[in-house]
Amino acid sequence: xxxxxVLRVVSKLLIPFIILYGLYVQFHGDFSPGGGFQAGxxxxxxxxxxxLIFGVDRARRVFSPAVLTVMAAAGVLxxxxxxxxxxxxxxxxxxxxxxxxxDTAGQHVGIITVEFGVGLTVTAVMALxxxxxxxxxxxxxxxxx
Amino acid sequence: MEMFVDMVLMGLLGITAVAIVFTRHLFxxxxxxxxxxxxCAALFVNLDAVDVALTEAAIGAGISTVLLLGTLxxxxxxxxxxxxxSWPPFLVVAVTGALLLYGTVDMPAFGDPNSPGxxxxxxxxxxxxxxxxxxxxxxxxxxxxxxGFDTLGEAVVIxxxxxxxxxxxxxxxxxxxxxxTRRPERHP
Numbered sequence: 346x347x348x349x350x351v352l353r354v355v356s357k358l359l360i361p362f363i364i365l366y367g368l369y370v371q372f373h374g375d376f377s378p379g380g381g382f383q384a385g386x387x388x389x390x391x392x393x394x395x396x397l398i399f400g401v402d403r404a405r406r407v408f409s410p411a412v413l414t415v416m417a418a419a420g421v422l423x424x425x426x427x428x429x430x431x432x433x434x435x436x437x438x439x440x441x442x443x444x445x446x447x448d449t450a451g452q453h454v455g456i457i458t459v460e461f462g463v464g465l466t467v468t469a470v471m472a473l474x475x476x477x478x479x480x481x482x483x484x485x486x487x488x489x490x
Numbered sequence: 491m492e493m494f495v496d497m498v499l500m501g502l503l504g505i506t507a508v509a510i511v512f513t514r515h516l517f518x519x520x521x522x523x524x525x526x527x528x529x530c531a532a533l534f535v536n537l538d539a540v541d542v543a544l545t546e547a548a549i550g551a552g553i554s555t556v557l558l559l560g561t562l563x564x565x566x567x568x569x570x571x572x573x574x575x576s577w578p579p580f581l582v583v584a585v586t587g588a589l590l591l592y593g594t595v596d597m598p599a600f601g602d603p604n605s606p607g608x609x610x611x612x613x614x615x616x617x618x619x620x621x622x623x624x625x626x627x628x629x630x631x632x633x634x635x636x637x638g639f640d641t642l643g644e645a646v647v648i649x650x651x652x653x654x655x656x657x658x659x660x661x662x663x664x665x666x667x668x669x670x671t672r673r674p675e676r677h678p
Contacts, residue, residue: 393552
Protein backbone atom coordinates (compact mmCIF):
# COMPACT_ATOMS: atom_id res chain seq x y z
CA UNK A 346 0.00 0.00 0.00
CA UNK A 347 2.95 2.21 -0.69
CA UNK A 348 1.06 4.91 -2.59
CA UNK A 349 -1.88 5.36 -0.21
CA UNK A 350 -0.82 8.73 1.14
CA VAL A 351 -3.85 9.27 3.38
CA LEU A 352 -3.60 5.81 4.94
CA ARG A 353 0.11 6.25 5.57
CA VAL A 354 -0.19 9.67 7.18
CA VAL A 355 -3.18 8.71 9.31
CA SER A 356 -1.55 5.47 10.48
CA LYS A 357 1.67 7.30 11.32
CA LEU A 358 -0.39 9.58 13.53
CA LEU A 359 -2.49 6.79 15.01
CA ILE A 360 0.03 4.04 15.75
CA PRO A 361 1.83 5.84 18.64
CA PHE A 362 -1.52 6.56 20.25
CA ILE A 363 -2.72 2.97 19.84
CA ILE A 364 0.45 1.76 21.57
CA LEU A 365 0.06 4.43 24.27
CA TYR A 366 -3.54 3.36 24.81
CA GLY A 367 -2.33 -0.24 25.02
CA LEU A 368 0.12 0.73 27.76
CA TYR A 369 -2.68 2.60 29.56
CA VAL A 370 -4.98 -0.42 29.38
CA GLN A 371 -2.08 -2.57 30.61
CA PHE A 372 -0.98 -0.58 33.63
CA HIS A 373 -4.33 0.99 34.53
CA GLY A 374 -6.03 -2.41 34.53
CA ASP A 375 -6.37 -2.34 38.32
CA PHE A 376 -8.57 0.73 38.12
CA SER A 377 -10.39 0.60 34.79
CA PRO A 378 -11.49 -2.09 32.36
CA GLY A 379 -8.64 -3.88 30.73
CA GLY A 380 -5.56 -5.84 31.60
CA GLY A 381 -2.80 -7.80 30.01
CA PHE A 382 -4.84 -9.59 27.37
CA GLN A 383 -6.63 -6.49 26.08
CA ALA A 384 -3.41 -4.45 26.14
CA GLY A 385 -1.56 -7.17 24.25
CA UNK A 386 -4.27 -7.29 21.61
CA UNK A 387 -4.16 -3.50 21.19
CA UNK A 388 -0.37 -3.30 20.83
CA UNK A 389 -0.40 -6.27 18.45
CA UNK A 390 -3.09 -4.48 16.41
CA UNK A 391 -0.76 -1.48 16.18
CA UNK A 392 2.09 -3.71 14.96
CA UNK A 393 -0.19 -5.36 12.40
CA UNK A 394 -1.45 -1.97 11.18
CA UNK A 395 2.17 -0.91 10.72
CA UNK A 396 2.87 -4.09 8.76
CA LEU A 397 -0.20 -3.57 6.56
CA ILE A 398 0.70 0.00 5.67
CA PHE A 399 4.49 -0.13 5.45
CA GLY A 400 4.98 -3.73 4.40
CA VAL A 401 5.66 -6.92 6.31
CA ASP A 402 9.38 -6.84 5.60
CA ARG A 403 9.81 -3.44 7.16
CA ALA A 404 7.64 -4.44 10.13
CA ARG A 405 9.85 -7.50 10.63
CA ARG A 406 12.87 -5.22 10.83
CA VAL A 407 11.19 -2.89 13.37
CA PHE A 408 9.61 -5.64 15.46
CA SER A 409 12.13 -8.42 15.07
CA PRO A 410 10.52 -11.90 15.18
CA ALA A 411 13.50 -13.16 17.21
CA VAL A 412 12.85 -10.56 19.92
CA LEU A 413 9.09 -11.24 19.78
CA THR A 414 9.67 -14.97 20.26
CA VAL A 415 11.75 -14.26 23.36
CA MET A 416 9.02 -11.87 24.56
CA ALA A 417 6.33 -14.53 24.16
CA ALA A 418 8.29 -16.98 26.27
CA ALA A 419 9.41 -14.35 28.79
CA GLY A 420 5.82 -13.33 29.53
CA VAL A 421 4.73 -16.86 30.46
CA LEU A 422 7.97 -17.34 32.40
CA UNK A 423 7.42 -14.10 34.34
CA UNK A 424 3.92 -15.25 35.30
CA UNK A 425 5.20 -18.64 36.44
CA UNK A 426 8.12 -17.09 38.35
CA UNK A 427 5.74 -14.84 40.33
CA UNK A 428 4.09 -18.07 41.45
CA UNK A 429 7.44 -19.45 42.60
CA UNK A 430 8.26 -16.17 44.37
CA UNK A 431 5.08 -16.63 46.39
CA UNK A 432 6.18 -20.21 47.17
CA UNK A 433 9.55 -18.90 48.40
CA UNK A 434 7.72 -16.35 50.55
CA UNK A 435 6.00 -19.21 52.33
CA UNK A 436 2.58 -19.22 50.66
CA UNK A 437 0.84 -21.31 48.04
CA UNK A 438 1.72 -21.10 44.36
CA UNK A 439 0.52 -17.70 42.99
CA UNK A 440 -0.63 -16.55 46.44
CA UNK A 441 0.47 -12.93 46.12
CA UNK A 442 -0.12 -12.23 49.83
CA UNK A 443 3.33 -13.65 50.49
CA UNK A 444 5.24 -11.59 47.93
CA UNK A 445 5.70 -8.60 50.24
CA UNK A 446 5.38 -8.14 54.02
CA UNK A 447 2.04 -6.36 53.50
CA ASP A 448 -0.67 -8.60 52.04
CA THR A 449 -2.34 -5.82 50.07
CA ALA A 450 0.92 -4.49 48.62
CA GLY A 451 1.84 -8.06 47.71
CA GLN A 452 -1.47 -8.47 45.86
CA HIS A 453 -0.91 -5.21 43.97
CA VAL A 454 2.63 -6.15 42.92
CA GLY A 455 1.58 -9.67 42.02
CA ILE A 456 -1.39 -8.58 39.91
CA ILE A 457 0.49 -5.91 37.98
CA THR A 458 3.42 -8.28 37.34
CA VAL A 459 1.39 -11.21 36.06
CA GLU A 460 -0.74 -8.86 33.93
CA PHE A 461 2.47 -7.52 32.43
CA GLY A 462 3.54 -11.09 31.69
CA VAL A 463 0.21 -11.81 29.97
CA GLY A 464 0.54 -8.55 27.99
CA LEU A 465 4.03 -9.46 26.76
CA THR A 466 2.92 -12.93 25.68
CA VAL A 467 -0.27 -11.81 23.94
CA THR A 468 1.46 -8.97 22.05
CA ALA A 469 4.25 -11.23 20.85
CA VAL A 470 1.99 -14.17 19.97
CA MET A 471 -0.52 -12.09 17.96
CA ALA A 472 2.23 -10.30 16.04
CA LEU A 473 4.16 -13.52 15.37
CA UNK A 474 1.06 -15.39 14.19
CA UNK A 475 0.38 -12.52 11.79
CA UNK A 476 3.98 -12.54 10.56
CA UNK A 477 3.80 -16.31 10.09
CA UNK A 478 0.72 -16.03 7.86
CA UNK A 479 1.79 -12.84 6.13
CA UNK A 480 5.14 -14.48 5.37
CA UNK A 481 3.35 -17.01 3.17
CA UNK A 482 1.50 -14.36 1.19
CA UNK A 483 2.78 -12.39 -1.73
CA UNK A 484 2.55 -8.65 -1.59
CA UNK A 485 -1.05 -7.80 -2.32
CA UNK A 486 -1.66 -5.48 -5.24
CA UNK A 487 -4.70 -3.27 -5.26
CA UNK A 488 -5.85 -4.85 -8.52
CA UNK A 489 -6.13 -8.22 -6.76
CA UNK A 490 -9.36 -7.18 -5.13
CA MET B 491 -33.58 2.56 26.32
CA GLU B 492 -30.86 0.00 26.96
CA MET B 493 -33.28 -2.73 26.00
CA PHE B 494 -33.99 -0.90 22.74
CA VAL B 495 -30.29 -0.55 21.90
CA ASP B 496 -29.78 -4.24 22.73
CA MET B 497 -32.60 -5.25 20.40
CA VAL B 498 -31.33 -3.08 17.55
CA LEU B 499 -27.81 -4.49 17.92
CA MET B 500 -29.10 -8.07 18.14
CA GLY B 501 -31.15 -7.43 15.01
CA LEU B 502 -28.06 -6.15 13.21
CA LEU B 503 -26.14 -9.24 14.37
CA GLY B 504 -28.85 -11.48 12.98
CA ILE B 505 -28.90 -9.68 9.63
CA THR B 506 -25.09 -9.79 9.38
CA ALA B 507 -25.01 -13.50 10.22
CA VAL B 508 -27.64 -14.31 7.58
CA ALA B 509 -25.74 -12.20 5.05
CA ILE B 510 -22.52 -14.11 5.81
CA VAL B 511 -24.32 -17.41 5.27
CA PHE B 512 -25.79 -16.36 1.96
CA THR B 513 -22.91 -14.48 0.32
CA ARG B 514 -20.69 -16.52 -2.00
CA HIS B 515 -18.00 -13.85 -2.26
CA LEU B 516 -15.38 -14.62 0.40
CA PHE B 517 -14.05 -11.06 0.58
CA UNK B 518 -17.56 -9.84 1.39
CA UNK B 519 -17.96 -12.58 3.98
CA UNK B 520 -14.67 -11.59 5.66
CA UNK B 521 -15.65 -7.94 5.84
CA UNK B 522 -19.10 -8.87 7.19
CA UNK B 523 -17.43 -11.04 9.84
CA UNK B 524 -15.44 -7.98 10.91
CA UNK B 525 -18.63 -5.93 11.07
CA UNK B 526 -20.27 -8.74 13.07
CA UNK B 527 -17.44 -8.58 15.65
CA UNK B 528 -17.71 -4.80 15.88
CA UNK B 529 -21.47 -5.05 16.50
CA CYS B 530 -20.74 -7.68 19.14
CA ALA B 531 -18.27 -5.29 20.79
CA ALA B 532 -20.95 -2.57 20.89
CA LEU B 533 -23.37 -5.07 22.42
CA PHE B 534 -20.82 -6.00 25.10
CA VAL B 535 -20.33 -2.31 25.96
CA ASN B 536 -24.08 -2.00 26.37
CA LEU B 537 -24.03 -5.04 28.67
CA ASP B 538 -21.28 -3.34 30.79
CA ALA B 539 -18.69 -5.94 29.78
CA VAL B 540 -16.13 -3.41 28.62
CA ASP B 541 -13.18 -5.78 29.05
CA VAL B 542 -14.73 -8.27 26.66
CA ALA B 543 -15.70 -5.47 24.29
CA LEU B 544 -12.08 -4.26 24.09
CA THR B 545 -10.88 -7.75 23.29
CA GLU B 546 -13.64 -8.35 20.75
CA ALA B 547 -12.93 -5.07 18.96
CA ALA B 548 -9.17 -5.58 18.84
CA ILE B 549 -9.10 -9.31 18.08
CA GLY B 550 -12.45 -10.08 16.48
CA ALA B 551 -12.82 -6.99 14.33
CA GLY B 552 -9.13 -6.22 13.87
CA ILE B 553 -6.65 -9.06 14.00
CA SER B 554 -8.78 -11.99 12.90
CA THR B 555 -10.16 -10.01 9.96
CA VAL B 556 -6.58 -9.32 8.86
CA LEU B 557 -5.66 -12.99 9.29
CA LEU B 558 -8.70 -14.02 7.22
CA LEU B 559 -7.71 -11.52 4.52
CA GLY B 560 -4.20 -13.00 4.54
CA THR B 561 -5.72 -16.44 4.09
CA LEU B 562 -7.89 -15.12 1.23
CA UNK B 563 -4.79 -14.17 -0.76
CA UNK B 564 -3.80 -17.86 -0.73
CA UNK B 565 -7.14 -19.13 -1.94
CA UNK B 566 -9.99 -18.29 -4.30
CA UNK B 567 -12.24 -15.29 -3.92
CA UNK B 568 -15.47 -17.23 -4.35
CA UNK B 569 -16.97 -20.14 -2.52
CA UNK B 570 -17.72 -23.25 -4.55
CA UNK B 571 -21.33 -23.53 -5.70
CA UNK B 572 -23.54 -25.72 -3.55
CA UNK B 573 -25.43 -28.64 -5.00
CA UNK B 574 -28.77 -27.67 -3.55
CA UNK B 575 -30.56 -28.27 -0.28
CA SER B 576 -29.67 -31.25 1.90
CA TRP B 577 -31.78 -32.33 4.85
CA PRO B 578 -29.33 -33.88 7.40
CA PRO B 579 -27.33 -30.70 8.16
CA PHE B 580 -30.57 -28.68 8.32
CA LEU B 581 -32.03 -31.16 10.83
CA VAL B 582 -28.87 -31.09 13.00
CA VAL B 583 -28.89 -27.29 13.07
CA ALA B 584 -32.62 -27.07 13.74
CA VAL B 585 -32.54 -29.62 16.59
CA THR B 586 -29.45 -27.99 18.19
CA GLY B 587 -31.05 -24.56 17.94
CA ALA B 588 -34.31 -25.82 19.44
CA LEU B 589 -32.40 -27.46 22.33
CA LEU B 590 -30.46 -24.24 22.98
CA LEU B 591 -33.67 -22.21 23.00
CA TYR B 592 -35.23 -24.79 25.34
CA GLY B 593 -32.16 -24.45 27.60
CA THR B 594 -32.64 -20.71 27.97
CA VAL B 595 -36.08 -21.24 29.51
CA ASP B 596 -34.50 -22.40 32.79
CA MET B 597 -31.91 -19.66 32.93
CA PRO B 598 -32.23 -16.96 35.60
CA ALA B 599 -33.19 -13.48 34.43
CA PHE B 600 -30.35 -11.29 33.12
CA GLY B 601 -28.51 -9.64 36.01
CA ASP B 602 -30.60 -11.43 38.66
CA PRO B 603 -28.64 -11.00 41.93
CA ASN B 604 -30.27 -14.11 43.41
CA SER B 605 -29.23 -16.49 40.65
CA PRO B 606 -27.07 -19.43 41.83
CA GLY B 607 -24.03 -18.15 39.93
CA UNK B 608 -24.16 -14.86 41.83
CA UNK B 609 -24.58 -16.41 45.28
CA UNK B 610 -21.79 -19.00 45.27
CA UNK B 611 -18.35 -17.34 45.46
CA UNK B 612 -19.17 -13.94 43.99
CA UNK B 613 -20.00 -12.22 47.35
CA UNK B 614 -16.70 -13.51 48.73
CA UNK B 615 -14.79 -12.13 45.74
CA UNK B 616 -16.51 -8.75 45.96
CA UNK B 617 -15.82 -8.41 49.70
CA UNK B 618 -12.26 -9.74 49.28
CA UNK B 619 -11.46 -7.34 46.46
CA UNK B 620 -12.67 -4.46 48.61
CA UNK B 621 -10.96 -5.52 51.89
CA UNK B 622 -7.92 -7.62 51.00
CA UNK B 623 -6.80 -6.70 47.49
CA UNK B 624 -8.09 -3.12 47.53
CA UNK B 625 -8.26 -2.41 43.82
CA UNK B 626 -11.38 -0.95 42.18
CA UNK B 627 -11.56 -3.37 39.23
CA UNK B 628 -13.03 -6.64 40.47
CA UNK B 629 -12.59 -8.28 37.07
CA UNK B 630 -8.82 -7.79 37.25
CA UNK B 631 -8.74 -9.02 40.84
CA UNK B 632 -10.59 -12.21 39.91
CA UNK B 633 -8.60 -12.87 36.73
CA UNK B 634 -5.15 -12.18 38.10
CA UNK B 635 -5.47 -13.14 41.76
CA UNK B 636 -8.43 -15.38 42.64
CA UNK B 637 -8.21 -17.19 39.32
CA GLY B 638 -4.49 -16.64 38.82
CA PHE B 639 -3.84 -20.27 38.09
CA ASP B 640 -6.48 -20.29 35.33
CA THR B 641 -4.95 -17.18 33.80
CA LEU B 642 -1.50 -18.78 33.89
CA GLY B 643 -3.05 -21.70 32.05
CA GLU B 644 -4.50 -19.31 29.45
CA ALA B 645 -1.12 -17.67 28.92
CA VAL B 646 0.41 -21.12 28.43
CA VAL B 647 -2.36 -22.05 25.97
CA ILE B 648 -1.69 -18.91 23.90
CA UNK B 649 2.04 -19.64 23.96
CA UNK B 650 1.45 -23.24 22.92
CA UNK B 651 -0.76 -22.06 20.06
CA UNK B 652 2.11 -19.86 18.90
CA UNK B 653 4.51 -22.81 18.96
CA UNK B 654 2.04 -24.81 16.89
CA UNK B 655 1.60 -22.03 14.32
CA UNK B 656 5.35 -21.45 14.07
CA UNK B 657 6.03 -25.15 13.62
CA UNK B 658 3.40 -25.44 10.87
CA UNK B 659 3.70 -22.21 8.89
CA UNK B 660 6.38 -20.12 10.55
CA UNK B 661 9.42 -21.57 8.84
CA UNK B 662 10.52 -20.09 5.54
CA UNK B 663 11.57 -23.11 3.58
CA UNK B 664 13.77 -22.64 0.51
CA UNK B 665 11.78 -25.16 -1.56
CA UNK B 666 8.72 -22.89 -1.33
CA UNK B 667 10.54 -20.28 -3.32
CA UNK B 668 11.79 -22.80 -5.86
CA UNK B 669 8.20 -23.89 -6.37
CA UNK B 670 7.35 -20.28 -7.09
CA THR B 671 4.77 -19.89 -4.36
CA ARG B 672 6.58 -16.90 -2.89
CA ARG B 673 8.63 -14.06 -4.22
CA PRO B 674 12.31 -13.96 -3.26
CA GLU B 675 13.21 -12.22 -0.03
CA ARG B 676 14.22 -8.63 -0.35
CA HIS B 677 15.65 -8.49 3.14
CA PRO B 678 17.03 -11.84 4.12
